Amino acid sequence: MEISFYLASAIAVIATMMTITRYNLVHALLYLVVSFLAISIVFYLLGAPFIAALEIIIYAGAIVVLMIFVIMMLNLKQGSIDDERAWLKGPIMVGPSILCAILLVELVYIVWPASGAGIGINAVNAKGVGLSLYGPYVIGVELSGILLMAGIVGAYHLGRQKKTVTHRFLEKQEE
Amino acid sequence: MNGIPFEYGLTLAAVLFTLGLISVLVRRNIIFMLISVEIMLNAAGLAFIVAGSRWNQPDGQVMFIFILTMAAAEVSVGLALILQIYHQLKTLDSDAANKMKG
Secondary structure, eight states: OOOHHHHHHHHHHHHHHHHOOSSSSHHHHHHHHHHHHHHHHHHHTTOHHHHHHHIIIIIIIIIIHHHHHHHHHHOOOOHHHHHHHHHSOOHHHHHHHEEEHHHHHHHHHTTTSSOOEEOSSSOOOHHHHHHHHTTTHHEEEEEEEHHHHHHHHHHHHHHOOEEEEEEOOOOOEEO | OOOEEEHHHHHHHHHHHHHHHHHHHHHHBBHHHHHHHHHHHHHHHHHHHHHHHHHHHHHHHHHHHHHHHHHHHHHHHHHHHHHHHHHSSSSGGGGGGGGOOO
């Protein structure tokens, strides 16, 4: 069980590194799906089977499919990959990578002497999550509903294409 | 059988978060920046799950569900913004969008 945790972690990290270094958007998204599947296995091993299912359904399913739809709507050409190759040159990556690596070392240094306690021995199933979600956290559920409503309205408002009406003498933008 | 050590899970979350942060800083394509923000949110959720699993409480999983909701709302608004930017500027370069009324 522990060996599968280490394997899934390694796959998640490698797939994420491949995601952030690809030039082609669709290849990056496919590696992102692999990374989400590996993290889902980690969730399962940590005793959260409900969250593992949600990770696959919502992250690897809905969000990635939404991004693929947008890439299809953008209708990118071969030139975009060449642009990407020109933007992502080696020297650009050095500075941010070094700074972030220092932050990572600090974070790991803070985390490491924690307790040595084992995790993932007892699973917390969907029933416990549901009882907690609709018990003490019910205000959070309502706020999430408001957030999703705002998201829907915002996406509709921003995604609307404004038509230009061309008359003989005057051109106006339709609100 | 002692289970997976607590530090390893938090370290995995930290590594994934750092990879996402590097990608946000390095990339110039707006869609790649949005993908990196997704990676970072997912890593934060992983840290919540690890902590919740450490004390056998469902609170970490509840927080992950809230993060998931937030990520879904964020990606829908972000993709609508990307569509508008691409419509107006004909490029995905984030540096091209540095002027207002662009």
